[in-house]
Amino acid sequence: MSAVAASATPLVQVEGLHTYYGKSHILHGVSLTVQPGEVVGLLGRNGVGKSTTLKSIVGLVHAAQGQVLYEGRSVTSVPPHKLAQIGIAYVPEDRRIFRLLTVMENLRVGFDRAGVTEQRKRELLDKVFAYFPVLADRRNQAGGTLSGGEQQMLAIARAMMLEPKIILLDEPTEGLMPRMVSQIRQIIEALHREGVAILLVEQNVPLTLETSQRVYILEKGMVRHHCASSEIHVDHDVIKQYLGV
């Protein structure tokens, strides 16, 4: 593909991943990498396996074949909760915040980890509330009472509480109003400035191309195209071919 300078060890490397849902063969040998601090986009139509790829990395879906490497070490069979503890955060489609827990409790789950000092907890909370003031206002409300956009913010906020090295973001702008979409863009950019890597699955092509350094395009469970975001734009043939309506 194009010349993207590969640094030492990728943060996350997926090699030849094959996964099944029952008898359905969803991923047919997906391979991709994410460098430390990089924002990488994953594009493709509905149902091609983008979410499944993320779930496979986090260990929520069992891979029949292939492996996932994190900082050079194989983590294919590491349980999901351990991956969260070593720096892989996951924000799923439809958010899935804990509806019956308060905002505060949702966040707590993220920083109630070993080795986090009380001071660090306060710092994390302050940071997150600075990013998302509306969460500070609603901190004692049950998660289920928040609006869709607020829940999305909570989902990202609690992922940040894990102090992750990489966040797997699945369709964060789905169902959000334009104003919220631009807020999401700002958050992705802010996280990128902090050095957090992001693997972004999105239907919103312009957003993806603007915020990421590289993109992969998936079709029918395989990577069909891979290049730097600067090399293509929304009207590019490749986009039309794999994502065109």
Add this chain to the structure above:
Amino acid sequence: MDILSSIPWELLLIQTVNGIVTGMILALVASGLTLIFGIMDVVNFAHGELFMLGAYLGVIVVATTGNFWIGLVVAAGVVAILGAALQVSTLRPLIGRDPLNTILVTFGISLILQNYALWQFGTVVRKVSEPIGSYFTLFYLQYPWYRIFVAGLAAAIIGALYVFLKYSKFGVWIRATTQDRTMAQAMGIPVPLVYTGVFALGAGMAAASGVLFAPLGGVAPTMGLDWVLKAFIVVVVGGMGNLGGSIVAAILISLLEAYASIWVSPSQAVIVSFIALILTLLFKPTGLFGTTVTR
């Protein structure tokens, strides 16, 4: 009116107290069962045997140390550890499989535990004396303070459980895991550990109930089955997975049974709980407080 005077008011009030006492112990047993089911989808058939083992351990420790309270703590602790060991060895391998497997396995465990007790302790009912021996006058009866105390302590334990679930770190973990096991894992909560901990907690509660009950009814290897059966009824009537519902149902059913005992023999009074179950199944199968919870 003459009818009013023929109602045995004093007896009714005494039975109310008795009903509440038994109800609180039953609530404690049922809470453990509900906790385990609500969080892990495991119907713990062996819950009655954990109750029974707790009672026996309590008896043994009391016999050696002479102190009831040490017996209570040791019994609850040891059975909790036993529960954790059982969960890790027999239930963890079954995670992800059809939940009916767990009811079969816990049935197997109850078989082993009950027969072990029969083998070691024989069928003779053991007696334990109450740690608080004094009485007060309730109408025409000398009513034991111990019974009141048991009700209070059971309530306190349930209250402590509530506080624990609501405010402690592990409590938040438990509640998060109950709501969405997958996302709990994705957030770094060690779900397998949570499961083991919950099972141990439930087992400890069952054992504590057993020790508390021991001075009231004696200890026998088969006592577990009756209690677990009634606890199952309570849990279904109250709404499976609903802690508050189990407690209310436990007290309600125990009260009704206590009243029924005024007119029929105790072994027939259990029909009350059966009727409660039938009515619940007829009119509200999800239980009094049950709602369909989406996972």
Add this chain to the structure above:
Amino acid sequence: MPERKAALSHTTIYWIGFCVVMALLIAAPFALSTFWQRFLTEILIWGLLAMSSDLLIGYTGMVSFGHSVFFGLGMYGAAAALLMVKPPNLWLAILFGLAGASGAGLFVAYFSTRVRDIYFAITTLIFSQIFYVIIFTWTSVTGGENGLLFSRPHFTIPFLVDARFTTATMHWFVLAVVAGSYLLLRRITQSPFGMVLQSIRENEARTRAIGFPVQRYKIVAVMLSGFFAGLAGVLYALQNEFAAPDFVYFVTSGDTVIFNVIGGIGTLVGPIVGAGFFQLLREMLSRIFGDQFPYLIPAGFVFIAIIIFLPQGLLGFARRWLNK
């Protein structure tokens, strides 16, 4: 051109196997002592009980923990006929027993099928306990704790035969009933009705979505299961000449489930093998370690091990083959 030898069809092999097993069982009384004859007969009876439960567990996906009530009512029903009608009539005993068990089946089915999965298991358990308490305390009718004693009726075919049962002939009678029940159950599981049951086991929601009245099918399944369990109860009463509340107690239901799981659910014959395995284990252990040995402890370990490591049971590997 070399002729290809036709492989024996599955059906042929199956029936040959069936005949071989039947032949062995028929010949058994000639080779075994009285003790072992009765032992074998009892295995067949427990096997029938477990087989009836397999219809629910293996084919409909419903675990019942309350089969003891059907077994017990079959027993008490037979007892009622044998005690109330003189001279004691074999066929009346069977009729009464089946009626009692089916009645209980309808009652239990009506309530328990309203709930699913685990709740169903618990509900059947509780209902069988209800019957236990009633039988245990209604001493005037059921003999309470002590149960009922009666004598075995003659084997009669009106105008043709009137003979006492010997150990051997009792064995053959039981064998005929059990074998007949097996064949009947096999037909049922392979019929359209049986196919719907299996569809319910695989995916209840989808079966309902297709349009089948799932609850009605479940009720019929429970009643059928109760029917055959009751038949086992009748046989037990005939074999042992007493009825006792112990058999309505939960332990019998528990044993049934154990036989099913050990033998292999969904195979119909598996449970019979499970019953045999379990009873033999028990007999061996008590011979080696003495009567007081709690044989249920190692049996419990075996049971748990099978669930975890061999969930298909002993005959599970043959499940597809046995059902074709």
